[in-house]
Amino acid sequence: MLIGLLGKANVGKSTFFNAATEQEVQTANYPFTTVKSNLGTANVRVDCVCKEFKVKDNPIHSICIDGVRFIPVRMLDIPGLVEGAHQGRGLGNIFLDDIRLADVLIHIVDGSGSTDKDGKPVVPGSADPLLDVKLVEDELDYWILSIVNREWSKAIKEANSRGQKVEQLISKRLSGLAIKEDIVLESLKEVGLIGKELRNWLEEDLKRFSKSIRLKGKPIITVANKADLQAASEVIARVKDFKAVIPCSSEAELLLRRAAKRGILTYTPGDHSFELESASLSEPQKKALDLVKTVLKRYGSTGIQEAINRACLGSLDSIIVYPVEDEVKLTDKKGNVLPEARLLPHNSTVKDLANQIHEDLAKGFLFAIDVRTKQRRGSDYQLKNNDVIKIVSTTSRG
Ligand SMILES: Nc1nc2c(ncn2[C@@H]2O[C@H](COP(=O)(O)OP(=O)(O)OP(=O)(O)O)[C@@H](O)[C@H]2O)c(=O)[nH]1
Ligand SMILES: [Mg+2]
Incomplete structure (x- = not known):
């Protein structure tokens, strides 16, 4: 799974990325600090089944802290988007190319209203994040539209001569965006x-269809x-109405993670x-923690984990x-x-x-065991959230 972080310049995409992935890519208070995307690993947070099964787990590909499991997902920090990117403005196609393979996008807007549409700093509260929402969503719609209707008349002729169905033609055009035929079909249905x-x-049909595909x-x-x-409370309250x-x-998340790494506090x-571990704090540290406390008090969390989970x-x-490979001990x-x-x-x-x-496990598939119920399951069995599964395969015996 790949999450793409996008938004106009200077809204904090790379800071979000650093906080979520614990990398240290460059951030600065001016537009276009990031010119080439950064790839990292963030985590989804869920309640682990170890509590239900009353076992002490020791994961190898994820982390479990007191029954809270963190599962890795890939995250891409993308350079700032400018109006007209679909026509090649700014980093244009490079920027859009980064989005192609993302399964889901986190669009970051400046909730304090302190950056204009080009990402330049302005008086906090004076910029409207709803305009950023529109800018980015419109750009994506135009971009998809330009892919769908590229050389449209020629494509229609070719599709007719080959007897190709509408959904096949369009799926082929969108295959580079990792959008599958079932989504194309759903969108065709939705827009009639x-x-x-x-x-x-009509042009209008193409537009409605492209928007539906994007959504x-x-x-x-x-x-x-x-x-x-400070300006954010009022700006966010206004945005939330729409x-x-x-x-x-x-x-705040960055401060918490860095302080936790240095043993100053404990934070999951x-x-x-969070819990303070160090009694002697410098003045800048106290100030930083005051900022964190304000955020936690006002919003309940820093919002980073909630965004990734959502x-x-x-x-x-x-x-x-x-x-698992052993259905009794729940081990590999x-x-x-x-x-x-x-x-x-x-x-x-x-x-x-x-x-x-x-691949080999699938090739030699015999049956699976649902560890919770001990029932045998066939290959077509649809998995449920939190299933614990042992797969029995000719390749896994001996
Ligand atoms: N107060 C505050 N400042 C932030 C926050 N996130 C980012 N910033 C600041 O906003 C500025 C821009 O941050 P970046 O992470 O470089 O923004 P970006 O969206 O990656 O910018 P580009 O790469 O230029 O598009 C920096 O000065 C950050 O310190 C935040 O949550 N709170
Ligand atoms: Mg950046």
Whole structure:
């Protein structure tokens, strides 16, 4: 799974990225600090099944802290988007190319209203984040439209001569965006274009269809960053009347993670509070913690974890499955208890899980055991969230 972080320049995308992935990419208070995207690993936070099964786990591909499991997901910090990117303005196609493979997008806006449309600093509260929302969503719609209707008349002729269906033609055009045929079909249905001959499509049809594809194929979670700044309360309250946003302070999350690393405090990402470990704090440290406390008090958390979880579990409706090789001890071959937690699309089958673990495991698939119920499951069994599964395969015997 890949989360893309996008937004206009200077809103805090790289700061969000650093806080979520614990990397140290460059950030600065001027536009276009990031000119090449950065790839890192963030985590989805879920309640682990170790508590239910009353076991002490020792995961190898994820982390479990007191029953809270952190599952890795890839995250891409993308350079700032400018109006007209779909026509090649700013970094144009490079920027849009970065979005192609993202399964879900986190759109970061400046919740304190302190950057203009080009990302230049302005008086806090004077810029309107709703304009950023429109700018980015419009750009994505135009971009998808330009891919769908590229050399449209020629494409219609070719499709007719080959007897190609509408959904096949369009899916082929969108394959580079990792948008599958079922999404194309759903969108055609939604905008009432099923059965309408391509040559009869109007410009308006293409526009409505492209927007529907964007909403389904590249879901967006909107985050109002810089929530720690004084002007943010009023700006975010105003935005919330028109758009669902998650208030967020990347700065606060960054401070918490760095302080936790240095042993100054204990903090589990996504928690509503932290525990101070050090009694002697310098003045700058006290000031930084005051900022963090204000954010936690006002919004309940820094918002970073909530955004990641909503993107992966809410928008994409993914499920978590725990594969094991020993259904009694819940271990892998090496004795690691609940060794991994896998994030899968919500309609995944046991066979999909086997394929994800290893092609050979899927090839030799015999049956699976649902560890919770001890029932045998066939390859088409649709997995549920928190299933613990053992796969029995000719390749796993002996
Ligand atoms: N107060 C506050 N400042 C923040 C927050 N997040 C980022 N900033 C500041 O905003 C400025 C821009 O941050 P970046 O992370 O470089 O922004 P960006 O969106 O990656 O910018 P570009 O790469 O230029 O598009 C920096 O001065 C950050 O310190 C936040 O949550 N609160
Ligand atoms: Mg940046």
